[in-house]
Amino acid sequence: AQSVAQPEDQVNVAEGNPLTVKCTYSVSGNPYLFWYVQYPNRGLQFLLKYITGDNLVKGSYGFEAEFNKSQTSFHLKKPSALVSDSALYFCAVIRTGANNLFFGTGTRLTVIP
Amino acid sequence: SAVISQKPSRDICQRGTSLTIQCQVDSQVTMMFWYRQQPGQSLTLIATANQGSEATYESGFVIDKFPISRPNLTFSTLTVSNMSPEDSSIYLCSAATGATSGNTIYFGEGSWLTVV
Helix, strand or coil: CEEEECCCCEEEEECCCCEEECCEEEECCCEEEEEEEECCCCCEEEEEEECCCCCEEECHHHCEEEEECCCCEEEEEECCCCHHHCEEEEEEEEECCCCCCEECCCEEEEEEC | CCCEEEECCEEEECCCCCEEEEEEECCCCCEEEEEEECCCCCEEEEEEECCCCCCEECCCCCCCCCCEEEEECCEEEEEECCCCHHHCEEEEEEEECCCCCCCCEEECCCEEEEEC
16 A cells, blocks of 8 residues: 655745645555646646655755655755745655556645745 | 647536547657546546556546557547546646656646536
8 A cells, every 4th residue: 555645735935935845655665756846727747756865855946855764754845935936746656566656635835925 | 858748738528528638758658647636636547558458447447438548659548438527627648758666757738628
């Protein structure tokens, strides 16, 4: 079985402040973890992924995420938020041996000018 | 990476009709998938489109309702049959460029269907 939890439906942050979007997972075996962003009226864009190696993963648009095996978390972070970062963010997991993504419920990020 | 184009991007459909969505990838890919995103919801996998064979459907989705074709390594179609308002969703095509679990899966812009 596999599951992904995004505990916050909505995150608000002031422009220029650091942002964090939380994700925890439950999967048998080693997880492959992904973050995607969906801008209004658009499809999903890939941000970053963790497969193996360094726990800190850097991705597109200045985003990064830290894989924490003991806490089964993969939180998305950015040091300084931009208004243009306002969007819907999805965490997703592929369990070992599978090929399809299993998505969390999404977190809507609003960056306030 | 892979660039994925979907047609139509939007449509308004009459109840009881069927609509076929086309998905074209700019390079050969090993895996193609179809997802549904209902209004305000997350993405749910409908099926894996298998090249040259029948698609593999997830629980709750059946071939009669969502027939899928994948004639080659760059193209797939999803048909939404006998539509009802509950089928109003975004349908997203996605593709993976490798065969292993860790490969990045890319998405198209989605096809936004409204059934009236």
